[in-house]
Amino acid sequence: MSDNNVLEKEQESSTDVEEKSTSNNPLGSSNGVQLNKNISIMPSEPLPQLNKGTIKAYAAVGKNYFSENLFALICEKNLTPRVITALKYSSIINPNLPKLVGFGVIEWELTSDERYCFVYENILDRPLIDMKAKSSALHWNPDMVMNNVVFPMIEMLTELHHKDIVHGEIWPANMYYSGDPSAGKIRLGDCLAAPSSALMPGLYEPIDRALADQGARGMGQYEDDLYSFGVSLAIILRSTDPMKGFSEEQVIESKIENGTYSSLLGKDRFSGALLELLRGLLYDDRQQRWTLEDVHAWADGRRLSPKQSPKRVKAGRPIALEEKKYTRPELFAKDLHTKPDETVRLIEGGGLDQWLERAVEDKVIKSRVERALKGIETADRSAGHAERLCPVLATALYMECPVRYKGISFIPEGFGEALTTAYVEKREIQPYVDVLKYQFILQAVRNKADNNPTSLVSRFDTCRAFITQNKLGFGLERCIYYLNPNCHCLSDIIKEHYVQNPEELVYAYEKMCSRGNPHILFDRHVVAFLSMKDKKNIDHYIPGLSDNEAHVRILAQLQILATIQKKSKLTDLPALSAWFLKNLTPVYERFHDRERRALLIKNAKKMADTGDLDKLWALFGEGSSYQMDYGAFKNAMSEYQKLEKEKEKIETKLKDRKNYGQRTGRQVASFIAVILSAVIILISSYVILM
Secondary structure (H helix, E strand, O other): OOHHHHHOOOOOOOEEOOOEOOOOOOEEOOOEEEEEOOEEEEEEEEOHHHOEOOEEEEEEEEOOOOOOOEEEEEOOOOOOOOHHHHHHHOOOOEOOEOOEEEEEEEEEOOOOEEEEEEEEEOOOOEEOOOOOOOOOOOOOOHHHHHHHHHHHHHHHHHHHHHOOOOOOOOOHHHEEEOOOHHHOOOEEOOOOOOOOOOOOOHHHOOHHHHOOOOOOOOOOOHHHHHHHHHHHHHHHHOOOOOOOOOOHHHHHHHHHHHOHHHHHHOOOOOOHHHHHHHHHHOOOOOOOOOOHHHHHHHHOOOOOOOOOOOOOOOOOOOEEEOOEEEOOHHHHHHHHHHOHHHHHHHHHOOHHHHHHHHHHOOHHHHHHHHHHHHHHHHHOOOOOHHHHHHHHHHHHHOOOOOEEEOOEEEOHHHHHHHHHHHHHOOOOOHHHHHHHHOOHHHHHHHHOOOOOOHHHHHHHHHHHHHHOOOOOOOHHHHHHHHHOOOOOOOOHHHOOOOOOOHHHHHHHHHHHHHHOOOOOOOOHHHHHHHHHHOHHHHHHHHHHHHOOOHHHHHHHHHHHHHHHHHHHOOOOOHHHHHHHHHOOHHHHOOOOOHHHHHHHHHHHHHHHHHOOHHHHHHOOOOOOHHHHHHHHHHHHHHHHHHHHHHHHHHHHHHOOHHHHHHHHHHHHHHHHHHHHHHHHHHHHHHHHHO
């Protein structure tokens, strides 16, 4: 019997800079939606100029020590907010970065469910460009750019670096100004409401990250923020867009073919300090790109020796993948996943080897390709081999290439966020399962240019072990919470709630039970979520959730939630206790003594009224009255068996109805005769002696 079938038989995360708030705050129609007692969000007052795609902005009002001019971003459930990063960001005080004054879970009346939100002081006005803009060339004055963009950006990047934060959303649609651009400094918008780079077009990303899907790029590095700053700076300065009308793929191909600087600026010419800054920030080679220390040295007026970026390899003759021809290994690697069968034919026919040997003439690339192909050929020849071969070959040809497989493209560090988004959006999950199941992902990770991929490889190895187990607490569900620590619980049981930890799960159950009678409380997602969040206190009880006995299953659920309530010192849970009271019938039926059973039901009612699950559990735990009942039952059974045996003997004798009475009578008469004879002899002997 599967774990799910067995389970179906049963039936303040929000943190403020000054104080914590819970997700249980009531809605106030006149005062807006309450984040905490000091912040109200106004659903009737949208701020479209501050929207971030599907993430909408609304006016908010603070009181007491909070500003009255605030705005809130209401997160979408398919885009995991950066909750862990928010704790670090909240301590930043910079006039050009909006101050984070509150964040947490609210009951959002426009969608009738719980949502995560971030509330900032509203120092933002209008973005430099519209988020949907395909082409931009702002052509600002260089002197104005230096004072109002460059130096404020350096200050903001330094502040973020000191807090160990990669912003991940530095582009003109997330840069704001007030009134005339020449009148004030540029300010950066939010970076927490979605995964890093999930809302930013690939134009603003380094080539390797641009090749990955939005939301599947991972956290990134500080140098990636500097690159995004460089691209934004080029767009602010340039007078024309040489890539106007290009698709995202064409933009990437142009960067690979011509380099980012030439692709972005075309015929625009700059001189002096800005030219040096642009060239330093727009190096495509991550190792050559300027660091924050280099930028500070430039700002201090020091001249930096120009770095020599290694030339990209270009083949002497092209290799064809069906209709398209390639001279750059990077471009060839980028498209392999679209033609897996043709790729296999090129390999098996010797075309790839000849191209690498005679046209590319790069021994390092050729050696990587040979090792990669040898590894996958010996380890994998099952169905789907061609599709799995392509990402391994791609990362051998181009080490920084993301993993591109069956329509998905991701940086390994961003796999968890990508998997979460696909699951919530109910997209095809099998490619993600394949990634974890087969060895090719590890080979692709090892091929990448990371200095220390050991930790990442270990995480994928761990996930492979998870998906091979069908037990509760494992499977793909555990992989989601293991690879994406920011992820809330995705169980359909609590789909109207936004649960981030075991305590919030218990409170969500309390709300559900106060509104109705849930069919079940635990499924595979809930169990995997709890195990990842509190393994030490939860895992011991998980086996009971899939037991064949109904009473074991319901008591395991009670014990898990009682443990969470006791450990976290949660308030009373009367509705949840009442739900358990209704579902304890299988437990009561274990008791054989009707009087004891009645007393237990009475005591359980008293304990449930207190809302203390631990007290309710204590009635049925080890050393409880069940042990006494079971002992008495064993004694009664033993006595019953003895009586049954005696009954059988009597019934056997009674079957011989004709002789049974006579035989018994003779036996009794003989016995009485013997007794009487003995008595007569004794009396006679006594008389003679006298």
